[in-house]
Amino acid sequence: MKKRKTELEKRIFELFFVITFFLVLTLTFIEWQLAKFGINQYEDLNIKSTLSELKIARTEMEMGKQDLLNNLETDTVIIDALQKGDKNLINDHLNRNFKSENIEKLIICNKQREYIFGEQWELLNKYLSQIYRDISKENSGIFIGNFGNRLFQITYNPIFISNEVKELLGVLILIEKFDMANLKLSSDSEVSLISYDKTLSNNAIPGNLTEYISDINDLIESMTEKKLEQTIKKFNINNAAGIKIFYDLANEPTGIFIISYKRYVNQFVQQSILIFILILLAFTLVMISLLGNWFSKTILIPVRNISNNMQNISENPSKLEPIKKQYSGVLGDMVTSFNTMNIALSRYGQTLREYKELTDNLDTGIFWLNQNFDVILFNPSFVKIMEMDENQINHQNLSKLMGLEEKQFAKIYNAPLTFPNIKIYPNKNQKFVALNIRAVKHDESTKFFGSIIDVSKEIRESEARKSLELELIKSNKLADIGKKIEGIVHNINSPLNTVLGYAQLLKKDLKDNTDLDRIIEAGKNIAQTVKGLLTKVKQSNISADRPIDINEMITQELEFCKHNLFFKHYVTLTTDFQKSLPNVTASYGDLSLCTANIINNAIQAMKDCVQKELTIRTYEEDKMIYIKITDTGEGIPEYNLNKIFETYFSTKIGKSGTGFGLGLAITKSIIEKYDGKIEVESKQDFGSTFTLILPQTKG
Incomplete structure (x- = not known):
């Protein structure tokens, strides 16, 4: 414990030292950046001041020449001479009225680009077409030209005659040298004004910049590519330069103005900042020592005492x-x-x-779900109901645990979800559970709280009651039918035997009478039918399970169906019975009733259909016997497929006036009693297929 406290004090002191050091370091860095910014601003201001002086000097040169051009532009004698094309008149007028130093560099051209006054220059010929293109827009201008490694400032003004539409008469052009002598700069900075060359030599730039000639050439190349006019470059802590590039009318570089700047102030400030940093670090160490001692006495020791008490409480x-x-x-x-x-x-x-x-x-299982519907918290009853280990449940998706689809949870955000009867199979044991889930907002997220109850006992009791009700209905129905059939058979046999006896007596006397033969044959057929019906009733009344030949049983049922005139005359029957089909152990009456229900429903469904075909197929697969009955009747709507096996639900109600909704419910109950199942496939207006699946007799 004591060692832990000592380490805590040490870590606190180290943390305090680090925070203080970084605070001082941050302040120093800020101080450095501010000083650096101020120095840069000061240097930029000095260099820009020289560039501004260059601009002012150039403007002063331009103003004097522009006044001369403006006067000449409005001179009526010159305008009249240009209209007449009289060169002599212009020469006499200019020499007589203007000083020679003002007009010695003057050139006048007419609108046909012919020289009217002044000497032809190869430099001017280079730009004449561009000047005329510019003055056609009523523009005057000024630019720096480069000729023979010398720079010239060229100023030009158009001459128009004012009619209804302005008409260009010619152009006034004034050319003068552009050098340091004409600029008359007063700056103390070392400067150079040179004609443009892609690669500058050392003697073309200020002497203290010669070691940076490569950087300067690269910078000028970059500026000309981007068409930049001026920039400032800092090479190191001692030297900087300002560069301005002049462009002609074609936006091509013609001249370069370079300013050299010595950065003495920057060097001094950097040294001062270094001294300041050293002093600040020494001051920091002293303050850390003093503040550390104060911090230990006033804060660390009291906090340590509180920590001891907190440790006792935590233990x-x-x-x-x-x-x-x-x-x-x-x-x-x-x-x-x-x-x-x-x-x-x-x-x-x-x-x-x-x-x-x-x-x-609680006997009820309680659980929490996250936003992905994964189980994150649960009570012991949930584990007991699911019959799984806690590790198997934790962070498992509820839909997988319960066999549900995720889309079934979509409405949970609007209202609680209740699943009253979910079938699950923990450890391969069938269970029925009731599930309730509701959304609960937690901070900025949503969690889901739920409960689960084992309702297997209640469901099985309910199913047992339904099965008992169906068995009672079936037994009463079969018993009633058996009594009626026995009575009918008894009533038919007596007169039938009498008819056959008298017909046979008459036959002895009237041996050639064919009508008696037909009467005797028909009587025997009736007797055979009655005998078969009586046999079926007796077999149906035997409730004990025994091996049943499915093919024979279906054949017998179809024989009885032939007494249905609609079936006999309008329905096309197709059978496909597997030979040597294994028997099924069950009550004959149960299977006979199930088969009769499906066949009768199929016949009933085809009464109003154009195509009337009934197909019955039997086969064995994986030790299960399949009875597949297919009709081309009206089919069952998809929304009714999950209801047709419910008690008292019938699709015949309102159509034929018959049907109580018991046939399929009884059939399903009987088939499931023998560990079988019934499946249905149906498409409305195309027909249905019912498949009875039963286990074959063992052994």
């Missing part, structure tokens, strides 16, 4: 002893808050234990 939370309040200020408030928190936690813990005891002793 034995059931035994709550409040910390004595022996500190004032913030530490005193901390102790009070801690005591209050412990009391609240103790009460909360007690409440949780009570709730846990309550949920652990």
Whole structure:
């Protein structure tokens, strides 16, 4: 414990040192950046000042020449001479009225681009077409041209005559040298004004920049590619340069103006900042030592005492002893808050234990789900119902555990979901459970709370009651039919025997009478039918299970169906019976009733159909006997497929006036009693297929 506390104190001191150091370092960095920004701004201002001076000097050169061009542009004598094409008139007028130094570099061309006044220049010929293209838009202009490694400032103004539509008469062009002598800069910076060359030589730039000639050439190349006019470049802590590039009318570089700048102030400030950093670090170490000692006495020791009490509480939370309040200020408030928190936690813990005891002793399974419907919390009853280990349940998706589809949970956000009867198979044992789930908003997320109840006992009791009701209905129905048939057979046999006896007596006397032969044959057929019916009734009344020949049983049922005139005359029957089909152990009456129900329903469904075909097939597969009965009747709507086996549900109600909804319910109950099942496939207006599946006789 003591070692742990010592390490805590050490870590706190180290943390304090690191925080202080990084705070000082951050302040130093900010100071450095601010100083650097200020220095850069100061240097940029000085370099831009020289560039501005260059701009002013150039503007002053332009203004004097522009005044001259404006006067010449409106001179009526020149306008009249241009209209007449009189060169002599222009020469005489200019030499007589203007000073020679003003017009010695003047050139006048007419609208046909012919020289009217002044000497032809190869430099001017290079730009003349571009000048005329510009003045056609009524523009005047000025640019720097490059000729023979010398720079010239070229100023031009168009001359128009004002009619209804402005007509171009010619252009005034003034050319003068552009060099340092004409600019007359007063800056102390070392500068160079040179004609443009893709690769500058050392003697073309200020001497202190010669070692950076490669950087300068790269910078100028980049500027010309981007058509930049000026920029500032800092090479190191000692040297910087400002560069301005002049472009002609074709936007091609013609001249370069380079300013060299010595960065003495920057070097001084950097050294000052270094000294400041050293002083600040020394001051920091002293402050850390003093503040560390104060922090240990006023904060660390009291916190250590509080920590000891907290440790005691954490080791034995059931035994709550409040910390004595022996500190004032913030530490005193901390102790009070801690005591209050412990009391609240103790009460909360007690409440949780009570709730846990309550949920652990419920027969109902309780569980929580996350947003993905994974089980994240559950009580012992949930584990008991699912018959699984906790690890098998934890973070498993509820839909997989219950055999549900995820889309069934879509409506849970709007209302609680209830599944009253879900069939599950924990450890291959069938169970019925009732499931209820509701959404619960928790902070910014949503969780789901649910409960599960084992209702297997109730479901089985309910199913047993239904089975008993169906058995009673079936037994009463069969008994009633048997009594009626026995009475009918008895009533038919007596007169039938009399008819046959007299017919045979008459035959002895009238041996050639064919009508008597037909009467005797018909009588024997009736007797055979009555005998078969009596046999069926007797077999149906035998409730004991015995091996049944399915093919023979179906054949007998079809014989009785032939007494149905609709079936006999309108239905096409197709049978496909597997030879040597294994027997099924069951009550003959049960299977006979099931088969008769399906066949009669099929015949009834085809009465109003154009195509009337009944197909019955039997076969064996995986030790199961299949009886497949297919009709081409009206079919069953999809929304009724899951209802047709319910008691008292019938699709015949409202159509033929017959049907109580018991036939298929009884059939399903009987088939399931023998561990079989019944399946149905149907498409409305195309017909249905019912398949009875029964286990074959063992052995």
